[in-house]
Amino acid sequence: MESPSQTPIQNECRQCCSFCDQVVLPSGCVAAGCRYLYFYDEDRSGRRYMGCLNKIFRVEIDVELFQEAQRTRQGYGGVRLTAAPLPVCEVAVEQAYDGAGEAFECVNPGFFDVPDDDRAIDLRDRL
Numbered sequence: 001m002e003s004p005s006q007t008p009i010q011n012e013c014r015q016c017c018s019f020c021d022q023v024v025l026p027s028g029c030v031a032a033g034c035r036y037l038y039f040y041d042e043d044r045s046g047r048r049y050m051g052c053l054n055k056i057f058r059v060e061i062d063v064e065l066f067q068e069a070q071r072t073r074q075g076y077g078g079v080r081l082t083a084a085p086l087p088v089c090e091v092a093v094e095q096a097y098d099g100a101g102e103a104f105e106c107v108n109p110g111f112f113d114v115p116d117d118d119r120a121i122d123l124r125d126r127l
């Protein structure tokens, strides 16, 4: 059975004006039918939420809002990565700002490597 690392990870970089965050895409959790994806119904609000048992991401996502966003061209997007991902997790780097010139030149290319030595994926492919 896969065992995730709960070692805190450096999930953001602010070394240039692009402002990058490492994220996990919940759409990937759903598509993979991940066994660590849980759902629960909140009695008071009647809303359904989903989250990750492994805390690869820590936020709990409103399922209805997620589904609405998924129907748009942009999709729901990513949520902050909070632990080293498993091979099943779909991860990416999201850049807050897309500019030109020296202020936006990456000085930390290692940030685009998945924070897990076993994975040889370059997140730049998913920008």
Ligand code: SF4
Pocket: 024, 026, 028, 029, 032, 034, 035, 036, 037, 038, 051, 052, 053, 054, 055, 056, 057, 085, 086, 088, 089, 090
């Ligand atoms: S382990 Fe990864 S794929 Fe599974 S629910 Fe958590 S973040 Fe999603």
Ligand code: SF4
Pocket: 013, 014, 015, 016, 017, 018, 019, 020, 104, 105, 106, 107, 108, 109, 111, 112
């Ligand atoms: S582009 Fe590179 S240096 Fe700039 S914020 Fe992103 S990872 Fe950091």
